Amino acid sequence: MSAPSTNPLRDPQDRRLPRIAGPCGMVLFGVTGDLSRKKVMPAIYDLANRGLLPPGFSLVGFARRDWADEDFAEVVHDAVKQHARTEFREEVWEQLSEGFRFVPGDFDSADSFDHLRAVIDELDELRGTGGNHAFYLAIPPGAFGKVVAQLEGHGLTDPGGSAGVGGERWRRVVVEKPFGHDLGSAQDLNQILHSVFPEGSIFRIDHYLGKETVQNILAMRFANSMFEPVWNSNYVDHVQITMAEDIGIGGRAGYYDGIGAARDVIQNHLLQLMALVAMEEPVSFEASALRIEKQKLLSSVRLPEDLAGTTARGQYAAGWAGGEKVRGFLQEEGIAKSSTTETYAAVTLHVDNRRWAGVPFYLRTGKRLGRRVTEVAVVFKRAPHLPFDATETEELTQNALVIRIQPDEGLTMRFGSKVPGTQMEIRDVNMDFAYGGSFTESSPEAYERLILDVLLGDPPLFPRTEEVELSWRILDPVLDFWAAQDTLGKRPEQYDSGSWGPAAAEEMLARDGRIWRRP
């Protein structure tokens, strides 16, 4: 943490005091992208509005545009007005926008980075950012190498100055997924970043980990006593982790083609969710303790032998979704008719440890599915004996605990209850805890939390190199298997847009005698 314990105004008991980052600034590469405009810029404003940014915080935009500082401020202003979560306040905007700078430039041009360096030095002088800067690479990973080399070549990765004044000076780098497209490329990418930044200065954003509900998984599991006793293979039948989107690939053909659902979602979000749901209790909530448990879990994940029967993939076909006529994946602009990129992926995973032996984890994700939803469903075994007639419990299925990540965050518990009346009839009912109902509607956006953590240098919510590489190790055999299928002419199955995925996915669970939950 940045706060030295010698500060007499700090006291661990003083929990009102928010953590405010020390003097610093951020350099944003790729300011014109969706990510920057919809997430990063609004989050920065929201942080400022909540009083969590340091005085003098500065934001430097870097892009191939012929803009002046004012044009950049205009872009941020629009993004903030449109997407910020908190109310727009003139006095906050005034002081924040004074720290906006823009550097027009090209990743190849040494002049641009000379200019960037001059701007940063000037900000240190003028705004007191103290040599501390985070470089946010909201750009395609293909360009990381160039940018990182330029940063190093121009001395921008060296914070300079003497350490000791309010802690170490720092330079950090922030990257977004995809963290490579297989183990090899992920290792290459890590090598590029590591060649310049130490691991502790690399922040990989998986915005799911910044979500309140995901952090609540830890609270739910480790702060309560009623869940842990049943959280194992004695009681749990299987676990389903779903991330469904109702939209297609939209204009992202260039990014999506060749990547597909498994790389885009399973490798990062779903495996991270699985790790949090299945890992053992960490010794503490320190970054290192959490990482050890997540790594342990990920390294005990095993794929079944028969990949044909335990995985499924598909592509959405033209049709009607939610009352709208939509194109199929192969008809999307920029997608070749012959593309074998999957828009739906499901995999079965086993965990080789005592807690989870024999409990399959089913992970699925897809585009153009029934509705937008992300959830973890822990499905319990049936009661070993039912002192009722078979007809009385016909409508009773398995108990389930569902952690709803988005939208409509909360927990659902499904159990059997008697239907009122003279007959004994037992049917499933749901009990709901709505996060939005019991706590704030305006819980901070994941990006606010994550950006603040970057500035504070607080790493628990960021996946580390090892986790990224372990995830690829899990997924690579599936990707290779699918690639081999392609060469045999077995293409991904078409599924109806607006449905819950291809028949192959249903069959995959049917083989185990189970069915997918309708989320």
Add this chain to the structure above:
Amino acid sequence: MTTMELTDTNSAAIAAEFVRLRRAAGSPAMGMVMTLLVVAEAEHAEAAVISARQAAQEHPARVLGVVVEAKRGHGQVDATVGIGDGWGGESALIRLTGEVAKHPASVVLPLLLPDSPVVVWWPGKAPADPAADPIGRLAQRRITDAAAGRRPTAAMRAACASYTRGNTDLAWTRLTPWRALLAAALDQQPSSVSRVSEVGVVAERANPSADLLARWLGDRLHAKVTRRTSEGPGITEVTLTTAAGDLRIARPDGRLATLSTPGRPDRPIALKRRSVPELLNEELRRLDEDEIYAATARSLAVAASTSRTTTDRRGTTK
């Protein structure tokens, strides 16, 4: 918002009305996390309940406004019960007349939500000893506002003198952004020169927050504190004198502040005075004892009893 007027009623009828309104709205489920009691004078009661509802936006609550209309006359309980309006909680404004006005706790007790915490807020005049007050006794958290009355300094002294675990005052809540900035500013000083020898707090004349801030800084930093008077609004300047020079936060207009530290350029920072619902919101976020406020209040109470205005004592008083 769906509301219902109940005349000459009692607690059971009010509780039944809550359930009836919920059923009528189609959602009998409750996600409420606390009961918030608002004890106010008649003319401010409605506004106070609205403030409480806004504050409770983050924490859906059963908000119960308790108003004593008149202590004489025929004993009667009247209530306005409401739910909805894009909010997960529910509220009732309960007006008491006659003999029952002396026993407000008897009306409120049956209406407390099971198990969940109870918070009481006096938006105006507070009892001399909130924890001993019949309604205050029902609550884990008792929120007063020294600045709301006509004699803020006296009210704050009373609050400090009667401090009991669970008491808190909005005068302290108002300081959080100041305290956070001061702590962050001091974080940035090299430890060799961060010893603060003198503290200056400038604020409008009667400002309980400034007194608390001065006391907190003096106790934490073991430094001499000077309190000076300005035109306001609120606190206008705080200076920490170190060997390297002055750390200063100046906020002349109540919204934009400038942070000056030795050897660095001045930096602007938004430091707006916050509204009551915002303050209440912060209060409701934590319901455990605030040890730092406790220490500051006790220390101030001791100082007040020995009637010293500036301090050079060492250590906090327990």
